[in-house]
Amino acid sequence: MIVRWKHLIIGAVLLPVIGLLVGWSGLIGVGASSGHWAVTDWFLHWVMRNSVRTAAISVDAPPLDDPALLPHAAGHYETGCAICHGSPTQPRSEAVLAMLPVPPDLKMVVPTWTDEELFQIVQHGVRFTGMPAWPTEVRPDEVWAMVAFLRELPEMSAERYHEVSGLHPPPMEGEVSPLPITCESCHSERKLSASSLIPSLAGQSEAYLLESLRAYSEGERPSGIMEVAAGTLPEAALPDLARYYARQQRPQRPPLPADQALLDKGRMLAERGRPGEKVPACLSCHEKAGANPVYPKLSGQSRPYLERQLNLFKQGVRGGTSYSHLMTEAARKLTDEDIAAAAAYFAQRRVPSMP
Ligand code: HEC
Ligand code: HEC
Ligand code: HEC
Known part of the structure; x- marks a missing residue:
């Protein structure tokens, strides 16, 4: 059969109508319990990776090896990130594992991103996922401190995490959670030094x-x-x-x-x-x-x-x-x-x- 202009036009008109009908029918599930189809999951992550990679092209990482970058970033990680991503002292909760998409264990994924890409993700968040943006857009220095911390996270032991974040005192054998982060976790004079950013x-x-x-x-x-x-x-x-x-x-x-x-x-x-x-x-x-x-x-x-x-x-x-x-x-x-x-x-x- 020869495809004529007429057929093409009818197709172009019908396709969106069919799409709308399927959407209207209620057959597409939006429940989080069933997860995404593997292909949807793959597609969304592919889009995210491409978007982050492109946005990171215009970003240049400063030197990130200054140990003074870690304490405030680690303390903030415990208050603002560990609840979703877990930490060296605490696995992700059942409730978090039921989110869609599941906030990943950062130990596993951090090595797959460059510093500039991590900056981009932490500064701007990821739309439709629960991953929040940094509370302000005018403090890239704070976001870079977080990137410096994330770089160390995959290798970080629980003791080291307690030490840098100021989670204090470390829990005893059998105790579940240590005291939460307080002002002193970051500002204690005992922990400050001549090179502190706090x-x-x-x-x-x-x-x-x-x-x-x-x-x-x-x-x-x-x-x-x-x-x-x-x-x-x-x-x-x-x-x-x-x-x-x-x-x-x-x-x-x-x-x-x-x-x-x-x-x-x-x-x-x-x-x-x-x-x-x-x-x-x-x-x-x-x-x-x-x-x-x-x-x-x-x-x-x-x-x-x-x-x-x-x-x-x-x-x-x-x-x-x-x-x-x-x-x-x-x-x-x-x-x-x-x-x-x-x-x-x-x-x-x-x-x-x-x-
Ligand atoms: C409310 C839960 C929540 C909080 C709080 C949160 N995140 Fe996320 N984060 C997510 C989710 C969900 C994703 C997965 C996005 C995806 O895979 O599309 C994510 C993704 C990421 C990623 C990219 C990892 C990857 O490969 O997908 C990084 C890096 C990250 N978060 C760092 C942080 C940092 C640092 C903080 C604290 C400042 C933080 N997140 C706070 C939910 C959260
Ligand atoms: C996670 C680490 C952290 C925690 C916890 C924290 N701070 Fe801070 N604080 C900082 C950092 C970093 C700065 C510098 C921020 C800036 O650049 O403005 C700061 C700045 C301040 C300043 C401004 C000081 C000045 O000279 O201008 C005050 C006041 C302050 N903090 C009080 C507190 C109090 C009170 C608490 C407890 C409720 C607290 N902070 C908890 C890290 C922390
Ligand atoms: C006209 C009065 C005035 C002069 C002159 C002045 N400052 Fe300030 N400075 C202030 C005030 C007021 C603040 C507090 C700002 C705020 O947070 O409200 C401040 C804050 C600061 C801070 C932040 C301190 C902190 O704990 O975060 C620094 C650093 C500083 N000044 C350095 C200087 C230096 C260096 C000079 C000289 C070149 C100078 N100031 C001259 C009034 C002044």
């Missing part, structure tokens, strides 16, 4: 701590990690936490090595700024007697943390208290070298003693 809270004013916690839970200060950590608490718990940390003395840690020229430059910025270029003296606000208590203390804070926050201010993405615009303005004209110098200087500056 800030020391000790000795910061109560007003600053409280306003910062509110800023995180309301999304005013973007951080997926702190948004989740602060969001798990009732509002009423925040003042007590702020008071608790405000009363502690910040320890003076031996700082990371820095050359004298950099420290001198940092001191100049701190004490005098660069008036000609509208760079204000940092100490005209920070740690000045009688200044607004919401201006945070910087001395003795870790250098990588200070550097990162200064970069966030300069990019205009760090919010915070109702005074944060003052700092955004102060950071606008800072060069990369200024930022390195100021962070090195304040990290080694003598910590003010408690009143």
Whole structure:
């Protein structure tokens, strides 16, 4: 039979109608209990892999071998990911195994993705699967920390997982679950070091701590990690936490090595700024007697943390208290070298003693 235009047109009209009829008939099951047909399953994963691979082309991974990337990522993994994907101390639950698609055991699948592809998945999530996006789009540094953690996960023992995530204390023989992640899992002074990306809270004013916690839970200060950590608490718990940390003395840690020229430059910025270029003296606000208590203390804070926050201010993405615009303005004209110098200087500056 010769296929004529007429047949083609009739086919083109009929096919969608048949499709609609089948959909309308109710014969296609949407129940999760029966799973996908193998071919559907294969097709969906094929689409996902292609989509992630294409999106990852424009992404470049930074170096991920800094051990300071692990603790906050591991703590966040325990709070925000282990419930679906399991962890070195906890298998996936029955309820999770009944989800469609089943959240995979990441130990098995992480090695099949590149760093850039993992970044893409963790930043944006996977539509129609329950895999959530990172709570904010403006903190790729946090997502990269998670990728660094995922890279180590396949080889990670339960002890090592406890150690980096701050799950504490490790459970005794026969005990099922350890204590959940708390503020101290990440912020305990005992675990912080001169290279930490997690800030020391000790000795910061109560007003600053409280306003910062509110800023995180309301999304005013973007951080997926702190948004989740602060969001798990009732509002009423925040003042007590702020008071608790405000009363502690910040320890003076031996700082990371820095050359004298950099420290001198940092001191100049701190004490005098660069008036000609509208760079204000940092100490005209920070740690000045009688200044607004919401201006945070910087001395003795870790250098990588200070550097990162200064970069966030300069990019205009760090919010915070109702005074944060003052700092955004102060950071606008800072060069990369200024930022390195100021962070090195304040990290080694003598910590003010408690009143
Ligand atoms: C509510 C459950 C849920 C939570 C919470 C969750 N995920 Fe997922 N995740 C999934 C599901 C379901 C998939 C499977 C998607 C698929 O196969 O199409 C997935 C897939 C992934 C994958 C890709 C693995 C693969 O090969 O399919 C990675 C990587 C991943 N998740 C990491 C994380 C991280 C990191 C977190 C925490 C920040 C997290 N997930 C939180 C449900 C979850
Ligand atoms: C999983 C690790 C983790 C947990 C748990 C955690 N934090 Fe944080 N916290 C961080 C990180 C990382 C930052 C830096 C975030 C940023 O870049 O803004 C931070 C920042 C903060 C800041 C801002 C400090 C400053 O100098 O601006 C406060 C305040 C704070 N956390 C309080 C708390 C409190 C209170 C809890 C318990 C409810 C808590 N955190 C739980 C990791 C954590
Ligand atoms: C006009 C007052 C002012 C000046 C000048 C100023 N700051 Fe700030 N700074 C602030 C305020 C206010 C905040 C708190 C922002 C918030 O979270 O609300 C802040 C926050 C910071 C933070 C974040 C601290 C933390 O714990 O997260 C760093 C780092 C910082 N300033 C460094 C500097 C440096 C370096 C200079 C000098 C180049 C400087 N500041 C000059 C007002 C100022």
